[in-house]
Amino acid sequence: xxxxxQSIERAAAVLRLLARxxxxxxxxxxxTALDLAKPTAHGILRTLxxxxxxxxxxxxxxxxxxxxxxxxxxxxxxVNELRSRAIHRADALASRSGxxxxxxxxxxxxxxxxxxVFRPDNSEQSLAVGEVxxxxxxxxxxxxxxxxxxAEVGALQGFTHRTITDRDGLERVIAEVRRRGWADEVEEHRxxxxxxxxxxxxxxxxxxxxxxxxxxxxxxxxxxxxIRPAAVExxxxxxxxxxxxxxxxx
Numbered sequence: 001x002x003x004x005x006q007s008i009e010r011a012a013a014v015l016r017l018l019a020r021x022x023x024x025x026x027x028x029x030x031x032t033a034l035d036l037a038k039p040t041a042h043g044i045l046r047t048l049x050x051x052x053x054x055x056x057x058x059x060x061x062x063x064x065x066x067x068x069x070x071x072x073x074x075x076x077x078x079v080n081e082l083r084s085r086a087i088h089r090a091d092a093l094a095s096r097s098g099x100x101x102x103x104x105x106x107x108x109x110x111x112x113x114x115x116x117v118f119r120p121d122n123s124e125q126s127l128a129v130g131e132v133x134x135x136x137x138x139x140x141x142x143x144x145x146x147x148x149x150x151a152e153v154g155a156l157q158g159f160t161h162r163t164i165t166d167r168d169g170l171e172r173v174i175a176e177v178r179r180r181g182w183a184d185e186v187e188e189h190r191x192x193x194x195x196x197x198x199x200x201x202x203x204x205x206x207x208x209x210x211x212x213x214x215x216x217x218x219x220x221x222x223x224x225x226x227i228r229p230a231a232v233e234x235x236x237x238x239x240x241x242x243x244x245x246x247x248x249x250x
Contacts, residue, residue: 089242
């Protein structure tokens, strides 16, 4: 059985030291307190600084706990920040695909749409921001079920004849989503509608949202069942672009 990972133990010790210390601490103080070589302590601190768990005083150069610590156990990424970082990518995806774009996150109430870009064809459409989606019957929801521990399934209610209503079948689908890195649905939530979604990752690889497109089956599928590969690549490229924007934000 593999043993503990020393670098993680040391990072945890740094965080505990900063949490109970009298104020900001310098690299030397932290290295001495934890019996670490100064370069080792500096490397740990720079890594923790990069993910927001540690902050650095601009005047003294000393370290203190960072704002991301407060996000643990609550919202993992501020929704407004996520939306602001993703808005241009979502607009571009709608323009390239010709379909509506939604970004969703997992919440206690369910899979919730936090951003929606209308299909760029001037047709009549309703704003979906705030809509709660069935996780098991939508591409966005399947992505979050696959990667986000906060996502919950709930009861498997049938919406159409194609909706997955048995948990073994759903587990197989979720496993496939993890394997290939994207999800789809064809007439599982609404008849005549298909969807494609991919995970949005923050720094460190944590999935914080899903981005996807929805549209008529005959535009997103071949033979009304097979999702078109070009549409999948457009969605995955948009998700990767949002990831890059999020990781470059700090």
